[in-house]
Amino acid sequence: MLRSSILAVLFVLFGNLPDADAEPTHDPTRGELLYTTHCIACHNAQVHWRDKKLVTDWKSLQSEVRRWQKFSGLVWGDDDIMKVARYLNTLYYHYPTPD
Numbered sequence: 001m002l003r004s005s006i007l008a009v010l011f012v013l014f015g016n017l018p019d020a021d022a023e024p025t026h027d028p029t030r031g032e033l034l035y036t037t038h039c040i041a042c043h044n045a046q047v048h049w050r051d052k053k054l055v056t057d058w059k060s061l062q063s064e065v066r067r068w069q070k071f072s073g074l075v076w077g078d079d080d081i082m083k084v085a086r087y088l089n090t091l092y093y094h095y096p097t098p099d
Contacts, residue, residue: 030080031087038074039084058095061085 028036035043055061062085069076069084076084089095 029083029087031083031085034076034080034084035087038072039068055093058085058089058093058097061089061093061095 055064062081065081065085065088069081086097089097
């Protein structure tokens, strides 16, 4: 009886350890989720890297996100627009932000 109890405790403690070779899971931000859900179908990375891009600074990035979400009929609030702009800034642009 004692042996089976010890085995049960050992299984509980060590039987559910994550695989050491497993990659860490990615926890996407809300901005990433909104972008990949609503924008990525038309906007691939080429849009953000092209020579004639309209985004030249943090303010114009916010403006373009606002313009395109409105054009797409998404009705995002200011917070969602900011989160998508931050996601794109982190991923592609790296413009200084006010905060």
